[in-house]
Structure formats: structure tokens, C-alpha cells
Amino acid sequence: MAITPDLSVDIGGLRIKNPVIAASGTFGYGTELSPFYDPSLLGAIVVKGLSLQPMPGNPPPRTVETPCGLLNSIGLANIGINAFIKEKLPLLADTAAPVIVNIYGNSVGEYSELAGRIEGVDGISAIEVNISCPNVEKGGMVFGTDPETASKVTDGVVKRTTKPVIVKLTPNVADIAVIAKAVESAGAGALSVTNTFLGMSVDIASRRPVLTNVVGGLSGPAIKPMALYLTYRAVEAVKIPVIGLGGIMNHQDAIEFLLVGARAIQVGTANFINPRAALEIVHGLRNFCERENLSDINHLIGSLIKE
Amino acid sequence: MIEESVFIEFNRQMGNDIWLMGFRSEALASLAKPGQFLMIRIQGNSQDPLIRRPFSIHGIGEGNIILILYQTVGRFTSLLSLTRNHDQISVIGPLGKGFRLPGSKQGAVLVAGGMGLAPMYFLAQALPPDARRNAKLFIGFSTFQGAGLIDLIKGLGLQVSLATEDGSMGFTGTVTDLFEQAIDRDAPEEPVIYACGPHAMLKKIAQKAGRLNLTCYVSLESYMACGLGICLGCAIRAARNQDTEYYYVCKDGPVFSAEIIDWEAL
Numbered sequence: 001m002a003i004t005p006d007l008s009v010d011i012g013g014l015r016i017k018n019p020v021i022a023a024s025g026t027f028g029y030g031t032e033l034s035p036f037y038d039p040s041l042l043g044a045i046v047v048k049g050l051s052l053q054p055m056p057g058n059p060p061p062r063t064v065e066t067p068c069g070l071l072n073s074i075g076l077a078n079i080g081i082n083a084f085i086k087e088k089l090p091l092l093a094d095t096a097a098p099v100i101v102n103i104y105g106n107s108v109g110e111y112s113e114l115a116g117r118i119e120g121v122d123g124i125s126a127i128e129v130n131i132s133c134p135n136v137e138k139g140g141m142v143f144g145t146d147p148e149t150a151s152k153v154t155d156g157v158v159k160r161t162t163k164p165v166i167v168k169l170t171p172n173v174a175d176i177a178v179i180a181k182a183v184e185s186a187g188a189g190a191l192s193v194t195n196t197f198l199g200m201s202v203d204i205a206s207r208r209p210v211l212t213n214v215v216g217g218l219s220g221p222a223i224k225p226m227a228l229y230l231t232y233r234a235v236e237a238v239k240i241p242v243i244g245l246g247g248i249m250n251h252q253d254a255i256e257f258l259l260v261g262a263r264a265i266q267v268g269t270a271n272f273i274n275p276r277a278a279l280e281i282v283h284g285l286r287n288f289c290e291r292e293n294l295s296d297i298n299h300l301i302g303s304l305i306k307e
Numbered sequence: 308m309i310e311e312s313v314f315i316e317f318n319r320q321m322g323n324d325i326w327l328m329g330f331r332s333e334a335l336a337s338l339a340k341p342g343q344f345l346m347i348r349i350q351g352n353s354q355d356p357l358i359r360r361p362f363s364i365h366g367i368g369e370g371n372i373i374l375i376l377y378q379t380v381g382r383f384t385s386l387l388s389l390t391r392n393h394d395q396i397s398v399i400g401p402l403g404k405g406f407r408l409p410g411s412k413q414g415a416v417l418v419a420g421g422m423g424l425a426p427m428y429f430l431a432q433a434l435p436p437d438a439r440r441n442a443k444l445f446i447g448f449s450t451f452q453g454a455g456l457i458d459l460i461k462g463l464g465l466q467v468s469l470a471t472e473d474g475s476m477g478f479t480g481t482v483t484d485l486f487e488q489a490i491d492r493d494a495p496e497e498p499v500i501y502a503c504g505p506h507a508m509l510k511k512i513a514q515k516a517g518r519l520n521l522t523c524y525v526s527l528e529s530y531m532a533c534g535l536g537i538c539l540g541c542a543i544r545a546a547r548n549q550d551t552e553y554y555y556v557c558k559d560g561p562v563f564s565a566e567i568i569d570w571e572a573l
Contacts, residue, residue: 028537035308048539056552059572063532063540068354070532077539077553221354249354272533273348273359275310275399 005289006296007282009043009263011241012189013164014126016043016098016264019297020254020282023245023268024049024102024128024168025074029088030095036275040096041282043264047084049102049130052110052117054080064201064210069222069247070269071199073213076104076133081117089123098125100166103157104133108149112156119161126163129153129188132170132195133217144170144195147182154186166243168192169234171223176230177237190241192266193234194227219269221247228256235261235302249277251284261302308535309334310399315390316372322452324379325422326388327365327459329372335400336371339364341429342405342526342562345375346534348397349386356383358532361557363425363503364401366432373398374429378422402534403561406430406501406524413522414495415442417465418486418512420504421449424460426526430501431463440464441495447482447504451475483511490515500524502565506573513565523565529556544572 007018022039024046030039039045057077064071079088081103092099101124105111111129118124131144131153143153150167158165167183169176171194180191196217201210209215227246234242244262248254249270257265270277289297313330321327335345346359360383365376379385390396406426409415415434419427424446434442444460447470461467469477470485478485482504490498502512503526516523529541534557541556546569554560554567 026533026537028535032535032537036310057539057542059544060540060542060553061530062542063530063538065356065358068357070358072532072538072540074539077542220357269357269532272535272538273357274397275535 003290003295005286005294007286009298011243011264012166014098018043018282019264020278021046021243021264021266022271022278023266026268026271029084030092030099033271033275037279042097042278044098044100046100046102046128048078049076049104050078050081050084051076051104052081052114054078054083059212061211066201067222069218069220071201071211071216071218073211073216081114085121092123099123100126100128102128102130104130108152108156111153112160115157115160126166127157127161128166128168128192129157130168132168141170141172144179145173147178150179151182151186154183154188158187164189166190166192168195170195171226171230172198176234180234180237184238184240188240190243191234192243192245193231194246197223221249223247224253228260231257231262232260251281251288254281254285255288258301259304263301308400308402310397312395312397315392315394315396317392318390321456325452325456326377328375329368331371332373333371335373336367339401340405341433342426343401343403344561345398345400346402349390361531361534364429365425366428376425399534403557406562408433409438409499413497413499416498416500417442417444418482418500418502419446420482420508423504426503428460431460431465445482445486447485449473483508486512487515510570510573513570516565524562525565526562527556527560531557544569
């Protein structure tokens with residue numbers, strides 16, 4: 001007899017109905033992909049990274065394709081936290097999926113100020129702290145490569161909010177476990193592992209970097225094995241839930257991350273290629289659990305067989 | 308806007324490296340407006356090439372055939388040229404803001420540099436019969452690409468002039484030179500300029516239109532990862548007097564009024 005598997009998971013105090021989350025920067029402000037499906041069907045959505053002030057982003061070109069990957073240097077172009085709360089958040093009022101706001105600051109103080117602005121705002125279920133953007137001059141990844149600074153940023157946010165705090169880590173470090181532990185000790189409820197890998201592309205005809213910013217962040221299937229390893233490594237290092245992401249294109253990819261212990265996964269670049277990718281992954285996970293006779297997806301999580 | 312898997316009806320070589328592809332889509336045929344574009348993916352599960360590519364809608368043929376005119380410039384378009392009848396591709400569209408058609412008393416002047424021809428056939432199709440007969444189209448290629456390409460658009464009844472940089476057919480020189488000479492000599496009354504092509508060409512056309520105080524629309528090309536206004540990859544610098552630093556080709560364009568673009572930054 002067919003069972004209806006329970007797909008719900010808990011990520012640091014936020015209960016979501018399935019483990020599929022739309023990743024920041026690939027799902028707009030939450031409504032852009034509504035022509036394709038109802039975002040309520042996802043576990044949660046993380047909106048485009050927001051700063052205190054609007055940011056115009058980097059000079060173009062900002063994106064280029066590399067083998068099985070997408071290199072970007074958008075530079076956190078965003079409308080700013082106030083405009084988001086005023087203009088965009090109301091459009092998500094009918095969306096049943098929890099909205100997670102990704103925040104980015106130029107200083108430790110700005111991160112906590114952002115958390116303060118969000119505190120008490122209905123319709124925002126959690127905060128994802130971006131200490132891993134490779135595409136901005138000040139701050140960004142710098143906060144995520146030094147355990148002490150990462151810890152200060154986390155602490156500053158946790159103290160200003162009652163909402164669950166997820167910290168998004170950069171892969172561009174010698175050992176992600178060190179940063180993961182520091183952020184956990186500072187009170188993070190969960191981790192997102194990982195953001196994009198630093199990369200570049202050169203136009204041999206002009207002998208110039210393709211991206212005006214010279215370097216960008218690499219995403220897509222090209223980074224999946226590395227992101228999967230970092231997720232595995234982070235899961236071993238901390239007790240808090242880890243959300244895995246990096247190159248997940250389909251439910252098989254998602255299951256790999258769940259098997260190494262990711263409590264949930266995020267779908268990013270795949271949204272650009274197949275706007276229904278995240279929803280198809282939800283269906284794929286449900287079908288997989290049914291086929292495998294799993295009543296609860298939590299039985300799958302971390303069930304990697306190593307011997 | 309829809310996402311649809313469609314079967315290729317034909318895909319034929321029209322010039323040295325220019326191809327015309329057609330597929331049937333009732334939905335896109337009813338929704339699409341001249342100047343809008345599609346994001347195309349060749350194979351359902353391929354991860355290389357990974358990202359969709361934007362293509363102008365070239366026109367709409369009989370039986371709801373969507374036409375795409377493209378040049379093989381890289382790996383993606385080379386692979387596209389290898390697709391055959393009954394092969395399946397995925398399309399998202401129609402996307403972006405299209406051309407604003409000329410007013411009843413205005414004359415249309417279309418300027419296409421190379422693949423800038425792509426959106427012009429659809430624009431010509433959309434002009435009312437009288438306006439179409441009086442419309443002028445200037446096309447420029449580096450070298451002659453074959454008669455088929457030109458005959459197709461001539462069939463719509465507009466006045467077509469051709470320039471080739473190597474002089475292999477028509478006016479010898481760039482389409483910009485051809486356009487500048489023609490507009491000085493023999494401009495229709497209240498012309499509206501529609502231009503598409505390389506950025507350097509568009510800059511010259513926009514400057515000329517600006518000097519003559521003529522309305523000018525340009526259709527721009529850009530790298531873009533999604534076409535849906537999400538990735539924010541396709542930024543172009545707005546003119547200084549605009550209230551934004553960047554426009555996005557996929558959402559704010561691809562057709563822009565020439566005066567709102569910062570041509571020095573492009």
C-alpha cells in the first residue's frame with residue numbers, strides 16, 4: 001500500500017513542509033516565477049539579498065557561462081530593505097511558503113541594524129545572513145572568511161531578532177568547519193552551505209576578463225561535487241541543521257545532499273534554466289520516498305552508508 | 308509568458324552563417340509583439356550549454372509558425388543550427404518590452420546591422436499596409452549573406468537598401484553610413500527610427516537621431532541568465548538624467564528609447 005511520506009523538516013526553529021527552498025538571488029523578490037507555479041508549494045523562499053540602502057550593482061557584463069556553470073558578478077543589486085518591506089513583501093501575503101530574508105551589510109553594525117528592521121515585521125519567517133558574497137568590494141565574503149568576524153556578525157544579528165537565524169557560508173575558505181563552528185557558537189540556528197566559488201573567465205580575443213568585475217562567483221552543476229563535500233564537512237562539524245546548496249538541478253542531486261546530512265536544500269541556478277525546477281524537485285523527493293517506502297524524509301537525511 | 312516544449316518545423320541556412328528556424332506555437336503567436344524575445348534551451352537535460360539564450364522573435368508565419376533568425380557565433384548557436392525537424396526545444400516567452408509602433412502620420416525607418424535584422428521582420432509585419440509600403444529598411448552586413456535573407460523581408464513590401472562593408476553587394480560601407488546619407492537626403496516626414504545591431508552602430512544611429520531630434524528606438528542585446536528579471540545580469544547604464552543607475556535589458560527592454568541609454572558606458 002502506498003504511503004504518503006511526511007516531507008516536513010525543521011531548520012533551526014523554522015518548520016517547513018518540504019525541504020526544498022528557493023535560493024537567494026535566483027527567485028527575485030518571491031513573485032517573479034509565479035507565472036510558472038505557485039511558490040506556496042515550496043518549503044520556503046529566500047529573497048534576493050537586501051542591504052540597508054539600495055545598491056545599483058556592478059558594471060556589466062555581469063554574467064557569463066562556463067562549462068556546466070554560471071559565473072556572475074551581480075554585486076548585490078537590490079532595492080534596499082525598506083523598499084522590500086513596503087513594496088514587495090505585501091505581494092507575498094498570500095504565499096503560504098515561509099519567506100526568508102537574505103541580508104547583507106557593509107559592517108557588523110549594519111547586519112544587526114538590518115535584523116532590527118526586520119524584527120516585528122509580519123510575513124518574514126527567518127533571516128539568512130549573507131557573509132559570503134564574492135562580488136562586493138567591502139564586506140561580503142570578508143565577513144565569512146575570518147571565524148572571529150563571522151562570529152561577531154552572527155552574534156549581532158541573533159541579539160536583535162527573535163526569528164530563526166541562518167548563516168550562509170562561503171566555500172572560499174581553507175576549512176569550512178572552522179567557520180561553521182564559530183557561527184554555531186555565536187548562536188546561529190542553521191547554516192546554508194554554500195555560496196558561489198570564486199572564478200574568472202577571459203576573452204582571448206580582447207585579452208580581457210569577460211566580467212568587468214574581473215572575478216565572479218561560480219554556480220551550477222560545475223560546483224556540485226565541491227558543494228556536496230562542503231555540506232558533508234559542515235554537517236560533521238556542527239549540531240545545528242545544515243541547508244545544502246550548490247548546483248542542485250534535480251531531485252537526484254537533492255537526495256545526494258540529504259544523504260550526506262543536509263536537513264534541507266536550496267535550488268538556485270536551476271531556476272534560471274527550468275523555472276519549474278524547484279517544484280519538480282519537491283515532486284521528485286515525494287516520489288522517491290514513496291518508492292523507497294519512507295514514511296518520513298528525515299529517515300533519509302544523513303543516512304549515508306560509508307563502510 | 309509561457310514555457311513550452313516545441314518541435315522544430317524547419318531550420319535552414321539562409322546565408323554564410325545565418326539560419327532561419329521555425330516552430331509552431333499558437334500561444335506564442337497570439338501573445339508575441341514585435342521586439343519581444345524568447346529564452347531558448349536546446350536539450351531538455353543537457354548541462355552544457357547550461358543557460359538559456361535570448362533570441363528575438365523574427366516574425367510569425369502562416370499556421371502560427373514562430374520564426375527565429377540567428378547567426379552561429381558560438382557553441383550554443385552552432386548546436387542550434389544542428390537541430391533538425393521534429394527535434395524538441397524549450398522556449399520561454401514572449402519576454403520584454405517590444406517596439407512602440409509609429410503614429411498614423413509617422414514614417415518608419417528600420418536600420419539593421421547584421422543580426423540586428425532579427426526583430427525587424429516582425430516589426431515590418433506589424434506596420435499597417437500603407438506605413439509598410441512607405442517604410443524604409445537599411446540592412447548592413449560585413450559581406451553579402453545571400454539573396455534569400457533579403458528576399459524574405461522584401462516580400463513584405465517595404466523599401467529595402469543593402470550595404471556590405473566589403474562591397475560584395477549594394478552600397479559599399481557600413482549600414483550607419485548608408486543610413487546617415489539617406490536620412491540627410493530623403494527622410495520621410497516625421498520619421499521614427501528603429502535600430503538593432505552592434506552597440507557601436509546603435510550609438511552612431513542614436514547620436515544621429517539625437518542631432519536631428521528624431522524619435523529613435525533601439526533593441527539591445529546583452530548577456531542574460533534568466534530573461535525574467537531575476538538574475539539582474541543584463542544591466543545597461545542609464546543616461547545621467549534618469550532616476551536609476553541601470554536598466555535591465557530583459558525587463559525594461561530589449562527595446563529602449565535611445566535617449567535614456569548612457570551610450571558612453573555601453
